[in-house]
Amino acid sequence: MLIQLLYVSQPVGPITTTVTSTILEASIKNNKFQDVTGVLCQGDGIYMQVLEGERSKVNDLYSVIRSDPRHKNVELLLIEDIVQKKYKEWSMKLVHLSKNDPMVHMHHPEFDPYSATGKDAMKLIEDLIAMGKPILSNS
Secondary structure: OEEEEEEEEEEOOOOOHHHHHHHHHHHHHHHHHHOOEEEEEEEOOEEEEEEEEEHHHHHHHHHHHHHOOOEEEEEEEEEEEEOOOOOOOOOOEEEEOOOOOHHHHHHOOOOOOOOOOHHHHHHHHHHHHHOOOOEEOOO
16 A cells, blocks of 8 residues: 655754755665655755655654654654555655745745645645756656
């Protein structure tokens, strides 16, 4: 059974290119092996991540993330059964999320991932991808 899981967290330290690159490299390697796909959104002191795959593998990965000392305030926003993966081509992609970005502000002026519904958070991610926001790193 396939599921899609969306969570939000905050980094324990500053979000730097080095930290993000390390997370992305490990995600790409491990996710390919586990057949987990998804999107990592980063910016304004938060991470939002969508994970897709077999339920047990996604749940195991989410448990690892919850106990990762680089994350704090990890909250599950959405989990649902899916028929097929939406991000099947991406073992993990990075989308920069900035409230200072005029396109983000125009479409989502009061976005706060900790008070948003899971559906609203997912809509923001889909909008950023559709608007062609920077998506980095090859899977």
